[in-house]
Amino acid sequence: MLTQLSIKNFALIEQLEMNFSNQFSIITGETGAGKSILLGALGLILGKRADLTSLKDKEQKCIVEAHFQVDKYNLKDFFAQNDLDYEDLTIIRREILPSGKSRAFVNDSPVNLSELEALGSYLIDIHSQHQTRELTEEDYQIQILDAIANHQNILNNYQQTLSKFKSEKNTLKKLLAEKEALAKEADYNSFLLEELLAANLKEDEQAELEIEFEKLNNVELIKENLDKSLVIANEDQIGVLQNLKEIKVSLQKIAALSPDFQNLSDRISSVIIEFDDIISELEAQTDKLINDPERLELVNQKLQTIYNLQKKHNVATVTDLLQIQKDLDAKVVLADDLDSQIQNSEILLKELDLVLEELAGIISVNRKNAIPILVNKMTEIVTQLGMPNARFEFDMKSAENYLHSGKDQIQMLFSANKGTDFGLLKKVASGGEMSRIMLAIKAVLAEYSKLPTIIFDEIDTGVSGEIAHKMGDIMKKMSEKMQVFAITHLPQIASKGQQHYKVFKFDQGENTISELKLLSKEERVVEIAEMLSGKDISESAITHAKALLN
Known part of the structure; x- marks a missing residue:
């Protein structure tokens, strides 16, 4: 319940702070005195948007703060889900800065407006005449019946199962689409896979084949130059090796005369050893040279196969081709695995469907049982409110598909006078009748569910006399189970309140100021x-x- 409200620098309100009880509270005041401003300030607490026109002094920030006792509202899960600190006495603060920026806090934790609006829906229900339209909405009518049926646990179970059912349907849809796509590509993928497998590709073989191809393709040129190199190296008179040996002999003769000469002698010896090894390798390479046109053709064919595959798949290496081969092979395996996944998904969907059908049936029976209770109570209340011939009826049908709260499609029907046919509530009820019906609904709900604080904003418009007395009695009875505020112009209703606040305005210098006062x-x-x-x-x-x- 709302225990305290403070407003600073909002519209015509300069500074206001009020404490409230859990009783039936009345708010009165002349038209234009500021009752709508009070509701506007509460609207900020409930997450409504604001702008600079809300500021009384454009140089100062506006602050609206409300304290709520929430220990009976079962909101701990909500606070946990939104990462907010839970307090039995929860404080909501809204600030509007002169720059136009707006900030909101719940127990000093910053929140966005959507979070604030979600929390506000659990705390205050501001009911004005134009809001009676929600009574004509099917979802709201279903919520009324569900409150009387008292089957929230079954509803929760149904909605959790429905969520799983929808998720699994999406999974199956994706699996079937994937299977269809694979089926369309299956032949082509198989062809590509067979082509890659036939190529018998191996890592790093492209470089080896390219080297072998160059050797085989230039065998004569290679032999000619190897032979020439051997001749130059080994010729008896002027060969490189013979010359190196003569240099070695000359250096050995003077090696003992100086360390420098000894070093040169050692180095030439090392060169001769290395050069001798080079000659041996030249001879070995010459011996290995084979003119093999058939092998050359095979190597060339394998390279052309690799080049063609790389071009076809738009890649540059054999490694890339092997990865494509692996992916194609996985798609073939996936196609087989998809059939198993689809079968399992279909089985699970059938199981969930049976559970949903059973739960929806229980929910439907409970609602049917709740209808006569609701009709009788509503009829009794609206009779007191000057509608003695009012009758209510519910048209209840079963939908083909699962809906958010079951399979029921419900329409509240209404007849105001004897001899008139039932019609849809939104088409046959007048504004005054809708207000009284809504009051009756709220009164019934107060018996069956923990409603938040409710503020009736001139719900009594268009009534007077004894009917106004009855409306006041109904709201007062509601206040036994919840906190109720009534903004009214009727003395009959005002007299029923246990607390009475007056909104008034007065001039102070060049300013007009609104105030709210608890009356003695x-x-x-x-x-x-x-x-x-x-x-x-x-x-x-x-x-x-x-x-x-x-």
Whole structure:
């Protein structure tokens, strides 16, 4: 429930702080005094958008803060899901800065407006005349029946199962689409895979084949130059090796004369050893040279196969081709695995379908049982509210598909007068009738569910006399189980409140300021007398006001 509200620098309100009880509270005041401003400030707490026009002083920030006792609202899960600190006394603060930036906090943790709006829906229900349209909406009518049926656990189970069912349907849809796509590509993929497998590719073989191809393709040129190199190296008189040996002999003769000469002698010896090894390798390479046209053709064919495959698949290496081969092979395996996955998904869907059908059936039976209870209670209440011939009926059909809250499609039907046919509530009920029906609905719901704080904003428009008395009695009875506020112009309703606040405005210098005041017993007499007779309060009005209050 709302325990405290403070408003600073909002519209006509300069500074306001009020405490509230859990009783039936009345708010009265002249038209234009600021009742709508009060609701606007609460709207900010509930996540409504704001702009700079909300600021009374454009140089100062606007702050609206509300304290709520929430220990009976079962909101711990909500706080946990939104990563907020839970407190039995929860404080919501909204700030609008002169720059136009808006900030919101729940127990000092910053929140966005969507989170604030979600939390606000659990805390306050502001009901005005134009909001009676929600009564004509099918979802709201279903929620009313569900509250009376008291089967929230079954509903939760159904909705969790429905979520799994929808998720599994999406999974199956994707699997079938994947299978269809694979089927379309299956022949081509098989051809590509067979082509790659036939090539018998191996890592790093392309470089080896290219080297072998160059050797085989240039065998004569290679032999000619190897032979020439051997001749130059080994010729008896002027060969490189013979010359190196003569240099070695010359250096050995002077090696003992200086370390430098000894070093040169050692180095030439090393060169001769290395050069001798080179000659041996030249001879070996010459011996290995074979003119093999058949092998050359085979190597050339294998390279052309590799080059063609690389071009076809738009890759540059054999490694890339082997990865493509692996992927194609996986697709063939996947096609087989998909059939198994599809079969398992279809089995699970059938199981979930059976559970949903059973739960939807239980929900439907519970709602059917709740209908006569709701109809009887509503009829009783609206009869008190001046609608003695009002009748209600529910048209309940079963949908082909699973809906969010079952398979029921429900329409509330209404007849206001004897001899008239039932019609859809939104088409046959007048504005005044809708307001009274909504009050009846709220009164019934107060018996069956933990409603948040409710604020009735001039729900009594268009009624007077005894009907107004009855409306006041109904709202007062509702306040036994919840916190109720009524903004009213009717003295009959105002007199039912256990707390009475007056909204008024006054001029202060060049400014007009709105205030909210908790009235004393004596002030309530005057306020209600003024509601009865106007500014010129008569003795009879005072007497009548006292009678109403007593």
